[in-house]
Amino acid sequence: MLTTLAVAGYRSLVDVVLPLHPLTVITGANGTGKSNLYRALRLLAAAGHGRAVGAIAREGGLDSVLWAGPETPQGPGAQGTVRTRPVSVRLGVASDDLGYLLDLGLPQAEGRSLFTRDPEIKREQVFTGPFARPGTLVVDRQRGGVRVRGDDGWVSLAQVMGPGQSVLLDLADGTAQWETLALRHRIASWRFYDHFRTDAAAPARLPQIGTRTRWLSDDGADLAAVWATTAEAGRSGPLDDAVERGFPGSRVRIVAGDGGFRLQFHQPGLLRALDAAELSDGTLRFLLLCAALLPADPPPLLVVNEPESSLHESLLEPLGALLATAAAQTQVIVVTHSAELLRALTAAGGEPVELESTGYGTRVRDQLPLERPSWHWPSR
Structure with a gap:
């Protein structure tokens, strides 16, 4: 089961780390980032298929998916300025046994290249435990170089990863084969349903x-x-x-x-x-x-975006029961606008996560510093 989702630099998700439960219910007013959270999860799923770079390119490239506000949000009314830090979209998840994080940045392509909308994978890590740290890393990729942890310590591989290649799909060395295959299979099996x-x-x-x-x-x-x-x-x-x-x-x-x-x-x-x-x-x-x-x-994860859409109010209680039944068999994340559906899911054991946006980007309402799951983004 996934225990943590972390996103930084993606649309309004400047720096969000939230806990995940067997049944997580994402709520919030319009414009608070619910759809962005759903899209971020879909982007992570694309990584399991080796399609994360293409998914961002189809959204218009990095320029279209970056946070549009100030590099360091200063609250309502603050204006954006020229960026001084590397452009980065970072996504990560941790589960009961394995975790994965991905850092995407601007391409280093020649000016005449036709692939200037393709972001590059700058950093990838596969790890055990709740978050990445030196002692829990299994695979560590920095730009084209990859090292894997074997029985006798770290081994730097001769393989050079291309800017769009992922360790989940393209790693040739068998040292970390179990971990990468398990993660790829798990992530590729996530299912997303949005407005049939x-x-x-x-x-x-x-x-x-x-x-x-x-x-x-x-x-x-x-x-x-x-x-x-x-x-x-x-x-x-x-x-x-x-x-x-x-x-x-x-x-x-x-x-x-x-x-x-x-x-x-x-x-x-x-x-x-x-x-x-x-x-x-x-x-x-x-x-x-x-x-x-x-x-x-x-599947290991079901993500449902606004399932109440186009349903009569008489179906919201049955819908809540349906989602609760599903959550008894697998992990479920629900994004909803409906207060009635939220009440039904909370009564059935769902954990609500309310998002808000007050000029600092998306935040989890009332999340205290000690309630935020531990997470560490590696440097490039």
């Missing part, structure tokens, strides 16, 4: 090729396949319970034909089942959340 499409042409409304499917895709196209996979694994009970809480007396059935799967929704009082194409936006969105949160084989 429910329009008339949404993939979830159309029949799809049916194969055993472990986790719901970002666009929900494989809704029927995930539901059928969960049912065949004997894990449909929580799904059925969630549907019953949201729509009493209703049930979902998956129909197969010509290699394709279709979801049908049976409601009391109707003479026939409704196809996914006929469902209301809110009903389809709730079913998508059910499949995302309750697969047969839960």
Whole structure:
């Protein structure tokens, strides 16, 4: 389980370190940094796929993702000045056993290069324990050079890492193979769900090729396949319970034909089942959340951004129960605007983290210095 998330220099997240729990609920007013925290986690997940550099380039490059205020925030009304320190976007997580941090900076490319939007990985560390320190490091990468800790101490590798290469994906030496593979697999398995499409042409409304499917895709196209996979694994009970809480007396059935799967929704009082194409936006969105949160084989982390969007208030209590059920099986992070959903999740054991922004960048409201998890960013 992740225990700490640290972000520095990314949009409004000038210097944020927050504890994570089995069910963490991120709240706060508009503009306080909730979406930035969600994006930062997605950027870390991209590192597990070796795509962190490309992810920042698609956001417009480092210039677009850096904190836009003063280099050292001075409070409301303070104006930005010329930067004197190296440009840096730093991201890190710690878990029960392993941690990882990443420092991205400006490219050292020739003026005529076509890749001037590509940030460079300046520093990477893999470590054990709650934060990186000399005694807990397993892999230490500084620009192109990498050293790994073996049985007889540190070994500097002959391999030179390219500016966009990551130790999680491209490290050739086998000394730290277990740690890097475990981290890469874990991070690459995180799942993110943010505003499913429910329009008339949404993939979830159309029949799809049916194969055993472990986790719901970002666009929900494989809704029927995930539901059928969960049912065949004997894990449909929580799904059925969630549907019953949201729509009493209703049930979902998956129909197969010509290699394709279709979801049908049976409601009391109707003479026939409704196809996914006929469902209301809110009903389809709730079913998508059910499949995302309750697969047969839960991923190590589920991050859900504003799951209450487009749902009627009558579905917020069932949604809270759905998220709490998911958190009993895996770690869940929820970003929400809804006070009612927050109350439901807090009552179910969720830990609220409220963000605020008062001119100093995003901060955790009422977080005292001793309550902030220990964290150390290495120098370049």
